[in-house]
Amino acid sequence: MSTVQVYETFTSIQGESTFSGVSCFFIRLTGCNLRCAYCDTTQAFEGGRQRFVGDLVSEAVASRSRIIEVTGGEPLLQEGFSDLAAALLAEVKRPLLVETNGSCDISLIPDGAVGVIDVKTPGSGECGSFDVANIDRLRAQDELKFVIGDHHDYEWSKQFVVKHGLNDRCHAVLFSPVAGTLAASDLAGWIVEDGAPVRLQLQLHRILGVL
């Protein structure tokens, strides 16, 4: 039976997608290949323990959440990811989100799941990590997320969205301010002023002070 290295599981409020505000059972896998300047989950770079996919599915089924999310770290790095995602889709029968940093092949995310896919901006310190081949792999249900630290990040992200016609390729393009660095009202003002083809996204879980 397949295993994955799990840092933690928990139930909380989904905070970073169009599912924001919905109760969610999170499976956070250990390890990440990036080192973003604003990372709020550095503790998950290592540690945790190997867990059987079947046990995680049982835990997800028992949770009272409305949706399930596999996150990290970077979940697509793990060999057992595909078996985990397939089992969750088959047995939990609730919407499944997979949050990924955009550097890995998103075709690993099964068709029945929603990809919440980062495009790292200059301010992250990991700009250029995005696998541009992922643009052609986007499905109608996927969501792209840009975490914006300043006006330069905003301009860079807006140009990336327009250049690649991202609004026509996926369900949503989300611009989210780095909490504690950029005022959401500033980002909102830029989006409104430009008529930018994006959706403002606040990191609801951080506003609430939950995981």
Ligand code: SF4
């Ligand atoms: S990709 Fe996510 S988990 Fe990895 S360093 Fe960046 S913010 Fe942290």
